[in-house]
Amino acid sequence: MVYQALHPFIFFNVFVQVRQTSHRKFCFLFFLVSFGANCTSFTTSSDDQLLYHGFTSANLITDDTTIVMSNGLLELTNGTVNRKGHAFYPSPLHFHRSHSETVQSFSVSFVFAIHSSYPGMSLHGLAFVVSPSTNFSNALASQYLGFLNSQNRGNSSNHILAIEFDTVMNIEFEDINNNHVGIDINNIHSVKSHSAGYYDDRTSSFRDISLISGDPMQAWVDYNGEDKKISVALAPIKMEKPTRPLISISYDLSTVLKEPSYIGFSASTGSADSRHYILGWSFGMNKPAPTIIVNKLPKLPRRQGSNPQLKLLAITLPIASAIFVILLCGVFIIIVRRRLRYAELKEDWEDEFGPHQFSYKDLLQATQGFSNKQLLGAGGFGKVYKGVLPSSKLEVAVKRVTHESRQGMKEFVAEVVSIGHIRHRNIVQLLGYCRRKGELLLVYDYMTNGSLDKYLYYSDLKPTLSWDQRFRIIKGIASGLLYLHDKWEKAVIHRDIKASNVLLDSQMNGRLGDFGLARLYDHGSDLQTTHVVGTMGYLAPELVCTGKASPLTDVFAFGTFLLEVTCGQRPVNNSAQDNPRVLVDWVVEHWQKGLLTNIIDTRLQGKYNIDEACSVLKLGLLCSHPFTSIRPNMQQVMQYLDGDMLLPELTHMEMSFSMLSIMQDEGFNPLTLSYPPSGTSIGTISNISGGR
Template sequence: MGLVGSANNGNATNHLLAVEFDTILNSEFDDMSGNHVGIDVNGLRSVDADNAGYYDDDATGAFRNLSLVSRRAMQVWVDFDGGSSQLNVTMAPLDVPRPRRPLLSTTVTNLSSVIDDTAYVGFSSATGILFCRHYVLGWSFRMNGAAPALNISALPTLPVTFPKPRSKVLEIVLPIASAFLVFAVAALVFVLLRRRRMYAEVKEDWEAAFGPHRFTYKDLFHATDGFSDKRLLGIGGFGRVYRGVLASKMEVAVKKVAHGSRQGMREFVAEVVSIGRLRHRNLVQLLGYCRRKGELLLVYDYMPNGSLDKHLYGDKNKMALSWEQRFRVIKGVASGLLYLHEDWEQVVVHRDIKASNVLLDKEMNARLGDFGLARLYDHGTDPHTTHVVGTMGYMAPELGHTGKASKASDVFAFGAFMLEVACGRKPIVQDATDGRLVLVDWVLDRWRAGAVTDTVDPRLAGDFVEEEAGLVLKLGLLCSHPLPGARPGMRQVMQYLDGDVPLPELSPTYQGLNMLALMQDQGFDPYIMSFPMTSMSASRPSTMSDLSGGR
């Protein structure tokens, strides 16, 4: 919509009279600046021009510059006097009254030759490689007289079409900020995916029935500080145990166990949940479980005084457990076993009774824990377990023949445990001459010699109740009898320990029978029969785990 083109610029045939507000300096038209007002006749070379601005009406009459690109609203008056052929152009900010002195005042002669009989009044604009926008907010025109004044309050506001020019700092910062934003989003996605993998669990539909017993891996991860070594309580044959603090501030012990059992995982979890229903003051409470990838996590009550073996074989400079504490521990474990064998809705065979699996609470009460090898079966039925598992020295000899753990095999392990607690010795000990001392044989020998209480832990320095010590040692030997049928049940054991029933008078030679003959009578195979019980138990002490069972 330009006024004229380069071919007809300045021609009288244009019949053009214009007032220009020019924001671009064009030297080919002799522009005075990039911010001027001019009067044009038939072309773009102004017949009169001045920088945009106005004159004050005060005594000084100072000139005030105005920027045409300031986005500041302005008012312009264009007046032509036909008698004098005088054309005046006056401008001022919108909030300033019309100045008395015009910005431009020019005589336009022969206006009749410039304006045809038919003329149009209006607005036009043009641009080149640069551009700016001008807005007409309102206008007034009149022939033969002054144009009506504008109602300033009714004028619209300037529209916002683009942001203010950016600073150099913004031009530098914006790309960097954009790149950082993209990087941050990518990092966030990576972290979320990594966290999802980190906390991924194995969960199947059938586990919904065990709901309250299932912990989330995320909760256990945070409770143990990411299974930090600082939280490690111990390492056993079946996994690592960590101390944790749940969001509820409850302290727990979390055991990580690798699982690869041939037994169905569904059956395995069902047993875990069933064991979780056990409630007894002398059992460590199994609170629940979590499955993740190749791991099973078992959650137990936390026992602040740790495992019994650390008190029996730990720092020799520490105060040894007193006889009173030991006797209470033995009775506590016996009470827990009685509950498992007789008093719960099913029979629970623990299969791994030993000092390291007995934990002590803050009052030093014993709690039998680690049910990772436990098996359940209904009262009045036979167990179907056929995998030999347990720890050498605590394993009943019949397990090598039948492979079936039973209440009687638990009683055998408890007998070894009683001797261990009373004597402060492990069931099988490697001595300095590379020989192996089998605890049950040693105690039996001292009984035959009439000095059974000489085997009591020397750290007690004789400070023990001799009658109670004799009871524990003889009962430990009775429970360690090689024939399952000769061992007492846990109810009888508790009656003996409580003093409700006296221990039968037993000859010190009751176990001095030919072990080979006893085992032949029981139908043991020739390989097993080639070893007496003491030799079989004397192999290097280690945990025999059911590798196929994976617990």
């Protein structure tokens, strides 16, 4: 929505001109009335400054989720997930000096706050933006903060300067942590960033500030046109501007900012709800931004869980008189019964995991008592339910796993929490867990479009995936596996890669999920395990024979996954129990005959890129080769998929070993397992202390 009004800078110039006309009295009166209508939102001391104490009746360009609340608070995002919001001053400013390409000095100050109903997490952040346009309809939410997208990030034609206050650590953009301030120029990848905080003027020591504390804080952005230097400072709201800036870099904005440009704010949310607020704002051209008076700013809304009346009640109850003893006893009995109903397991060592533990009560309410109508699916390790968290209204998937032994539970929960720190666009976010009696509850992000196997094998329920969608899913899962194996702080072996564990988000992007069998270990170390876990049809021969998992056993399963997605066939066809057909052998037979195109999923009706599809089939054979020395690692797999490296030519002799014969020669006869359904995982939760 655009509130049309005359720019106060223009008012001054118009007024000077109309004084020379015979109608100057009437025009002067018009000037006073028009300018006075805006005084509730800002005041100006000259034609190159502005100051907002709240935004009631402010003339701003807003869109998407952004609104001005009744008390004058500017709310950029309203807690809706995966959305963006913007607020810009309605008239562009002239940053360049007259008859010169040089950008003038300018100064900005604003007070902001970020609220999140999910403890310790806010997705994502906000940014102060200088842009030649206020149209951000093509920008993306989440990690792009609402002002760029995956196609235009890094383009010099953007002419954008942004100061980001980011609450997520994104590996793709090389973020330093999940609580930082950065200077962005035409890109979401910061040219310089620093952990959020300030330098104490008295001790010169650095003090951290949590951007998601929910408390208001003030930021200052200064550009010195003569020195061509950008400086950014941050401090709690009641502090004066620190002498030493948080970030300072030399950069000539003359080649960046377009003439003229707009100033304003952009914010976005991800899969967890967040609310971004601006309380006050000031700007100055060739002079300091006017001082924001804290006492004049609007109040922030009360955060959930901060009801002072409840705190008062908790203090007064212990000293209540005997008159309330009977009532207190009744309340006590009710509380005891409720606690018995929602009883959870929690030991002292779990305190260190903090916000990763959900309450059983919240999960019970979220899933409507684990109702069958909320059931999303079931597997070898438990059932999965859709839920909506009562406090944040965040959609989640809750996996209910049964366990019979407490042995090794501490190590298992430690791994669950560690995996919960993984952030990657192709990995389903593990939000936390809950332990109760004989079960473990794992809480994941909810994926709107469900699992990939439903699209491959239940065509009457789901539409057919196009080849472009399949190829994008394949590349996405490969990227996620590469991150797990090589890019994260610890190496992670998933151990259960299959179509039913690949989930599709609202944009049909593939995300690898279900880390119930995953193992973590330090890079360079050797993972030892003695239990065979995984899914029939995806198990590498060396894993079956030795029980020892490695990144190459994941590569083997990924190779089978490539064939499965391309052919639309299960890894093991159980239609003939006496002679089950292994998908790898079937593809090898057609490859040797030069008939690869005959086995590509017929539901595609020939609408696919033949070169891409055949390359994926050959790569699948290479990845699922019985010998580990021939399989590529995930770094090489990504290079093959991106076309950065050519696939090696395999001879017919190299691919003449059938999977069944190789496994039988090693002393393992898969027929003795009677071939359970190919989507069934092998192993039980009781193995969690050993080779989960």
